[in-house]
Amino acid sequence: MAKGLPKSFKKSLWVFHCNSGSCNGCDIEIIAALCPRYDVERFGIKLVGTPRHADALLVTGPVTRQQAERVKLVNEQMPDPKVVIAIGNCGNTGDVFYESYNLVGPIQDVLPVDIHVIGCPPRPENIIHAVAKAWTKLETLEGK
Amino acid sequence: MSQITKTTYQLPIGPIHPALKEPVMFKFEIDGEKIIAVDVELGHVHRAIEWTGMRRNPIQIIYLAERICGICSFVHPMAYCRAVENACNIQVPERADYLRVVHGELERIASHLLWAGVAAHEIGFDTVLFLTWEMREKVLDLIEYLTGNRVTKAILMIGGVRRDIKPENIPKIKETLEYFKENYKKLSHVFLDDKTFKMRSQGCGILTYEDALRLCAVGPTTRASGVKKDVRVDQPYAAYSDLDVDYMTPDKRTGEINGDVYDRIIVRLLEVKQSIELIERAVDQMPTGDIMSEPKIPKLLNYIKKTAGEGIGRDEAPRGEVIHYIKFDGVNEQPFTWKVRASTYANILPWIPMLKGQQIADISIVAASTDPCMSCTNRVTIIDKNKKYMLDKEQLHKLSVEKTRRLMR
Numbered sequence: 001m002a003k004g005l006p007k008s009f010k011k012s013l014w015v016f017h018c019n020s021g022s023c024n025g026c027d028i029e030i031i032a033a034l035c036p037r038y039d040v041e042r043f044g045i046k047l048v049g050t051p052r053h054a055d056a057l058l059v060t061g062p063v064t065r066q067q068a069e070r071v072k073l074v075n076e077q078m079p080d081p082k083v084v085i086a087i088g089n090c091g092n093t094g095d096v097f098y099e100s101y102n103l104v105g106p107i108q109d110v111l112p113v114d115i116h117v118i119g120c121p122p123r124p125e126n127i128i129h130a131v132a133k134a135w136t137k138l139e140t141l142e143g144k
Numbered sequence: 145m146s147q148i149t150k151t152t153y154q155l156p157i158g159p160i161h162p163a164l165k166e167p168v169m170f171k172f173e174i175d176g177e178k179i180i181a182v183d184v185e186l187g188h189v190h191r192a193i194e195w196t197g198m199r200r201n202p203i204q205i206i207y208l209a210e211r212i213c214g215i216c217s218f219v220h221p222m223a224y225c226r227a228v229e230n231a232c233n234i235q236v237p238e239r240a241d242y243l244r245v246v247h248g249e250l251e252r253i254a255s256h257l258l259w260a261g262v263a264a265h266e267i268g269f270d271t272v273l274f275l276t277w278e279m280r281e282k283v284l285d286l287i288e289y290l291t292g293n294r295v296t297k298a299i300l301m302i303g304g305v306r307r308d309i310k311p312e313n314i315p316k317i318k319e320t321l322e323y324f325k326e327n328y329k330k331l332s333h334v335f336l337d338d339k340t341f342k343m344r345s346q347g348c349g350i351l352t353y354e355d356a357l358r359l360c361a362v363g364p365t366t367r368a369s370g371v372k373k374d375v376r377v378d379q380p381y382a383a384y385s386d387l388d389v390d391y392m393t394p395d396k397r398t399g400e401i402n403g404d405v406y407d408r409i410i411v412r413l414l415e416v417k418q419s420i421e422l423i424e425r426a427v428d429q430m431p432t433g434d435i436m437s438e439p440k441i442p443k444l445l446n447y448i449k450k451t452a453g454e455g456i457g458r459d460e461a462p463r464g465e466v467i468h469y470i471k472f473d474g475v476n477e478q479p480f481t482w483k484v485r486a487s488t489y490a491n492i493l494p495w496i497p498m499l500k501g502q503q504i505a506d507i508s509i510v511a512a513s514t515d516p517c518m519s520c521t522n523r524v525t526i527i528d529k530n531k532k533y534m535l536d537k538e539q540l541h542k543l544s545v546e547k548t549r550r551l552m553r
C-alpha cells in the first residue's frame with residue numbers, strides 16, 4: 001500500500017475506465033487487476049459503469065481526435081474531488097504512435113493528470129499501486 | 145378517427161466506443177424490442193498506424209504492429225514479419241517456425257479464455273468471468289516466463305524469433321498444459337452444459353452457412369457456421385504443416401451446425417483444446433538449430449533496405465485471418481506501403497444478419513460472440529421522435545442480465 005494512506009478510509013474507491021484510443025493491452029490489464037489473481041475488490045476498489053459514480057478516472061491510450069471531447073466530457077461528469085490516472089506509455093507520452101496525425105496528444109494535454117503509470121502495458125501491480133496512490137491523494141483532499 | 149400508425153425506432157449505438165482499432169457505429173431499427181434492420185458504420189477513430197509505419201524502419205514496425213491490438217500482440221507482428229520475409233526472400237529457420245507455433249497457440253488460449261470470460265459477463269454470469277480469467281492468468285504466467293512480458297510480447301523478429309525455449313523451460317510448459325487439461329473439463333462443462341448459457345445462446349444470433357460465405361466472415365465466427373476456413377490448414381505457415389491441424393466446427397461435438405452463439409462458444413472451446421495439443425506436439429517435435437536467420441540487426445536492416453519487392457503475410461489470429469501487405473522500393477528503409485487487414489473487420493458485416501430479429505437485450509451477447517476487438521458496446525441513444533434518451537453500456541448490460549433472470553424463472 002502507498003505511503004501516507006490512513007488506517008481507515010472514508011470510503012471505498014470507485015474507478016471509471018475510459019479508453020481514449022488504446023490498443024486494448026492496458027484495458028485487459030485493468031480487468032486482470034479486478035480478477036481473482038489480484039482481486040482489488042477486496043479493498044473496495046470497484047469498476048463502475050458511469051463517471052458520475054466514480055472517484056478516480058483511469059484513462060488508457062493516446063487521445064485520438066474523435067475521443068478528445070468525450071474524454072473531457074467524462075472528466076467533467078465526475079464529481080469532485082477526483083483524480084485522473086493516465087495508464088500506459090501511449091497515454092503518457094504517445095509511445096509508438098507519437099507522430100500520428102490523428103492524435104491530440106498525451107492525456108495531460110487534454111486533462112489534468114494526477115498520476116502517471118508507465119509501462120506498455122503496465123503490470124496489474126503497477127495499476128493497483130497507482131490507484132492506492134490516488135486514494136492517498138483523495139483522502140488528503142477530503143481531509144482539507 | 146385517429147389513425148394508428150406503426151412506427152419503428154432508430155437506435156444508434158456508438159460511434160464512441162471507448163474502443164480500439166475498429167470503433168463502430170450501429171444504427172438499429174427497432175420495433176418494440178425487436179431489431180428489424182441494422183446498419184454499421186466504420187472508421188471513427190484511428191491512430192494512423194499504417195501511416196506511421198511508412199515513416200519507420202522495418203524493425204521498428206514490428207513493435208508498432210504489436211500495438212495494433214494488445215490481445216493479438218503476437219499474430220499482427222507475425223503476419224507483418226511473414227510479409228517482409230515474403231517480400232525479401234528471407235528463410236526462417238525451422239526451429240523458429242516451431243517456436244512461432246508455440247507462441248501463437250499460447251496467445252490463442254489466452255484470447256479465447258478472455259473472450260469466454262467476457263461472454264459470460266455479457267449475460268450477467270460474473271462468476272464464470274472470474275473463473276476463466278483465473279485460468280487465463282496461468283497462460284499469462286507461461287507467456288511471461290517464455291517471453292518476458294504478459295501482454296505485448298516483443299518476441300518476433302524478421303526471420304525468426306528473439307528468444308529460444310531452453311530444455312529447462314520445458315517442465316514449466318508441460319506443467320501449465322497439464323493444468324489446462326485438468327481444468328478444460330470444468331470449463332466446457334460450465335459453458336456447454338449449463339442451462340443458463342444454453343438458454344441465452346442457443347438459437348440466438350444465427351449466421352447461416354450462406355451468409356458466412358457471402359459476407360466473408362473469418363475465424364471461429366465462420367467455422368461455427370460450418371464454413372471450413374482456417375489459414376493454418378488452408379495455407380499452412382510456420383510449422384503448422386507438420387502438426388496436423390484440423391478445422392474446428394461445432395459438429396465435432398454436437399453433430400450439427402446451427403451457426404448460433406452456442407456454436408461459437410463450442411468452436412472456441414474446441415480450439416483451446418486443439419491449441420493445448422498443438423503446443424504439446426510442437427514442443428516435442430521441435431528440431432534444434434538457429435532461431436534467427438540473421439542475428440545482426442543492422443545487417444538485416446541493410447539487406448531489407450536494398451531489396452525491392454512486395455509480400456503478403458497471412459495468419460490465423462484467434463479471431464480469424466489477419467493479412468499484412470508490404471512493399472519496399474529498394475531505395476528507402478521505410479516501406480513504400482504497408483496495409484493491414486485485421487480479422488474483426490471481416491467479422492463486422494456478419495453482425496447484420498446475426499442481429500436482425502433479435503432483442504435489444506441480446507445485442508451485447510451477439511456482438512460479443514464474434515469476439516470483436518472492442519472493449520464494449522458503450523452507448524445507445526434511443527431517439528423517439530423528439531424525445532431522446534440514452535442507454536449506456538451499463539443499462540444495456542442490465543437489460544441483458546434481466547433477460548437471463550427472466551429465463552431462469
Ligand code: SF4
Pocket residue numbers: 022023024025026027060061062087088089090091095119120121122211214296
Ligand atoms: S501503453 Fe501500450 S499496451 Fe497500453 S494501450 Fe498504449 S500501446 Fe497499448
